[in-house]
Amino acid sequence: MKNYPVKEVKNIRLLGRNVEGGICKDGAVRLFWAGASLEVAVKAREVWAEISCNYDFHEIWLAIEVNGYQISRFIAPKRPTWVCLARNLNPEKENLISIIKDTQPMSGDNLHELKITGLRLDDAGEFCTPKTHDCKIEFIGDSITSGEGLAGSPDEMDWITQWFCASKTYAAQLAKKMNADWSTISQCGWGLCWGWDGDVTSNIPMYYSQVCGVLNGEQQQALGTCDVVPYNNGADYVILNLGTNDNSGFKSQADGKGAAGVAGQAIVAEVKRFLGEIRRYNPKAKIIWTWGMIPIDIVPALIQSGIKEYIKDSADMDVYPLELEGMDKLEKSDEDKGSRGHPGPLTHKKAAERIYEFIKTLQNS
Numbered sequence: 001m002k003n004y005p006v007k008e009v010k011n012i013r014l015l016g017r018n019v020e021g022g023i024c025k026d027g028a029v030r031l032f033w034a035g036a037s038l039e040v041a042v043k044a045r046e047v048w049a050e051i052s053c054n055y056d057f058h059e060i061w062l063a064i065e066v067n068g069y070q071i072s073r074f075i076a077p078k079r080p081t082w083v084c085l086a087r088n089l090n091p092e093k094e095n096l097i098s099i100i101k102d103t104q105p106m107s108g109d110n111l112h113e114l115k116i117t118g119l120r121l122d123d124a125g126e127f128c129t130p131k132t133h134d135c136k137i138e139f140i141g142d143s144i145t146s147g148e149g150l151a152g153s154p155d156e157m158d159w160i161t162q163w164f165c166a167s168k169t170y171a172a173q174l175a176k177k178m179n180a181d182w183s184t185i186s187q188c189g190w191g192l193c194w195g196w197d198g199d200v201t202s203n204i205p206m207y208y209s210q211v212c213g214v215l216n217g218e219q220q221q222a223l224g225t226c227d228v229v230p231y232n233n234g235a236d237y238v239i240l241n242l243g244t245n246d247n248s249g250f251k252s253q254a255d256g257k258g259a260a261g262v263a264g265q266a267i268v269a270e271v272k273r274f275l276g277e278i279r280r281y282n283p284k285a286k287i288i289w290t291w292g293m294i295p296i297d298i299v300p301a302l303i304q305s306g307i308k309e310y311i312k313d314s315a316d317m318d319v320y321p322l323e324l325e326g327m328d329k330l331e332k333s334d335e336d337k338g339s340r341g342h343p344g345p346l347t348h349k350k351a352a353e354r355i356y357e358f359i360k361t362l363q364n365s
Contacts, residue, residue: 034166044125110217149342198252234282271306
């Protein structure tokens with residue numbers, strides 16, 4: 001077996017927001033957001049990785065895929081440990097191995113960290129250059145995009161990280177359908193203007209310009225979490241699935257006038273402002289704002305009003321609203337459903353298909 005410091009492997013591919021160049025100052029790779037991954041293409045019999053993590057209150061789960069199909073899922077070890085990712089592969093065949101962070105970054109946990117320091121192949125193994133992807137997609141969302149509820153039975157209601165599966169979301173599925181590089185910025189319970197409980201500090205746009213600013217402890221900042229994210233010409237598509245928690249927290253922000261009141265106007269104004277910020281970082285992207293996987297009643301009309309006002313003021317015609325099918329109508333059996341009252345596998349599959357078909361209409365227009 002041969003060991004390779006990860007910083008010396010030329011052909012790794014990192015998906016998800018990361019520091020400039022992908023390698024931290026100590027020579028390790030960190031995976032920050034839900035769905036972030038390290039991929040290597042190899043011709044080898046065995047593939048191992050040296051992995052470690054840290055956390056205060058919620059463990060970090062990883063998923064391993066071979067050629068796009070999941071073969072294992074486990075808790076990342078706290079001490080540096082060599083983990084076998086795949087074994088007894090055909091060494092004459094090129095295989096793509098993916099290490100995926102299934103757990104979102106946990107804001108408020110100043111120890112939260114996932115680190116990959118080395119890769120190991122059998123003596124005759126070799127790294128190849130991963131096949132180029134066709135496009136780049138950025139996803140902006142909440143617990144749905146973080147994959148909450150995609151593990152466990154529908155009866156599971158404990159808020160624990162083993163029920164998060166970012167590797168199985170509509171985002172992951174759409175990226176595969178489109179052969180895309182992809183990244184997410186998502187937090188369970190957070191929204192556009194406030195969180196599920198009305199907390200105005202639980203808003204995604206506050207951290208949009210940063211690598212992973214929700215991890216803002218002293219050691220985390222030293223790794224570059226609060227650095228301005230290096231966008232490298234931006235995405236081809238930006239998919240937002242944001243507003244479900246604003247809907248939940250609306251009453252605590254409302255002034256009694258409903259959607260026409262202060263809270264409603266705040267959402268409309270922030271939709272306009274945030275679209276402008278997204279556009280600055282992604283000058284060529286088609287921006288699609290989705291909702292509906294969890295049924296909501298107030299916010300969709302406000303999102304659409306904000307989009308219309310943004311288009312009118314900016315003359316930017318590449319912004320589109322898109323309603324998705326809801327879990328309440330789609331999920332009929334336990335196999336369809338997710339845990340913690342969140343969308344299950346069927347709703348995520350239908351969302352990926354709906355967005356994919358919508359993008360095809362944009363490409364053909």
